[in-house]
Amino acid sequence: MTPSPQNWTRAERLTPGRLAAAVHQATGVRLVVEGLCPGGQVGAAYVRWPDGHRSVLKWRPGGRLDELRAGPLAVCEVLRGRGYPCPSTELVLQVDGAVVLVQQLLPGAPLDVLDHDGLDRALALNAAQAGLLAGRADIPPVRLHLLDDGPGYCLHEPLRRHSARGAALEERIRSVGAAHPPLLAGNDVVHQDFHHGNLLAVDGSVTGVIDWDGAGRGDHRFDLVTLRFGLHAREQPPGVVRRLDGLLDALPGDVLLPCWAHMSLRMADWAVRHFPPQEVPHWLDLAEQRL
Structure with a gap:
């Protein structure tokens, strides 16, 4: 519903498949893209890890990894420590003009x-x-x-x-x-x-x-x-x-x-x-x- 930054620059051309390939190149982890998540203003896709568990691959155009770590990721760490039901972040890295995250897939x-x-x-x-x-x-x-x-x-x-x-x-x-x-x-x-x-x-x-x-x-x-x-x-x-x-x-x-x-x-x-x-x-x- 609510808008998010749309400054895609080079990240505009990134697809879930390309991002998964970038994750593999940077980390050695091979994620299988299963399809786009419904809704939202910023891209997200379902992915499967080598061990079979499923997660959500997200990309934040125009984002900076240091800002994400200092703000949203730090907030979620506090919340999860209090038992609040927000997803954990399993992997995060910078890919061209986007921050890429792999997050826990919550039920529902x-x-x-x-x-x-x-x-x-x-x-x-x-x-x-x-x-x-x-x-x-x-x-x-x-x-x-x-x-x-x-x-x-x-x-x-x-x-x-x-x-x-x-x-x-x-x-x-x-x-x-x-x-x-x-x-x-x-x-x-x-x-x-x-x-x-x-x-x-x-x-x-x-x-x-x-x-x-x-x-x-x-x-x-x-x-x-x-x-x-x-x-x-x-x-x-x-x-x-x-x-x-x-x-x-x-x-x-x-x-x-x-x-x-x-x-x-x-x-x-x-x-x-x-x-x-x-x-x-x-x-x-x-x-x-x-x-």
């Missing part, structure tokens, strides 16, 4: 919709992220990009150029940015793409959370705002969105407003550049609810 499939039981589990998982990075100043905080462009997403100019409505929204986002710090405060784990499509489930029970590539330090309640934008993508069971809206309405303004402005910019800009034109007002409608 992504949720199509979020029912009330799923929302309960999502809220419990989010609450478990609180305070886990206290004393970990080495893990970078989340940058909100309310006054500057993000790395391939959260771009301001496309929204300004789209329409008078888009320009007015971008101006409100910048005004929020001028009144709030550029980095998310707090010592919680922040997933940054915590939507129901990244929750795995078996028979309706959540078994894991995937796609931690943007994880960092900040306020875990940021992820509730991300979840709300994810639920906007399609109709949900009755009452689920209303429940989450009630929780968001109870958040302090200095938490909710910058997080909402970030997600408004992220999704409105992405819709302008990547979605059919008729879908853009759908995201502007949501953004304007709290801006």
Whole structure:
């Protein structure tokens, strides 16, 4: 659902087969590609190791291995140490303009919709992220990009150029940015793409959370705002969105407003550049609810 960096450069030409070949050349490990994983904005494929166990091969365009180790991989190490259901990383290396990861294949499939039981589990998982990075100043905080462009997403100019409505929204986002710090405060784990499509489930029970590539330090309640934008993508069971809206309405303004402005910019800009034109007002409608 949520955009990821799209600066592919040379990595744009890399396929799962070529990446598996690069892994073999660099490490001697021969991975058999079984097929692409469904969904997502960044490539992922199922692979099988020589011993027969299956994993997920992912590639992050424009990424740097040192940044991934210092941020998302360090976050996942903390989470797994607390029993949080996120995948382990079995192998990671730099291939041309991409970081390539081989990660544990968790049981379950992504949720199509979020029912009330799923929302309960999502809220419990989010609450478990609180305070886990206290004393970990080495893990970078989340940058909100309310006054500057993000790395391939959260771009301001496309929204300004789209329409008078888009320009007015971008101006409100910048005004929020001028009144709030550029980095998310707090010592919680922040997933940054915590939507129901990244929750795995078996028979309706959540078994894991995937796609931690943007994880960092900040306020875990940021992820509730991300979840709300994810639920906007399609109709949900009755009452689920209303429940989450009630929780968001109870958040302090200095938490909710910058997080909402970030997600408004992220999704409105992405819709302008990547979605059919008729879908853009759908995201502007949501953004304007709290801006």
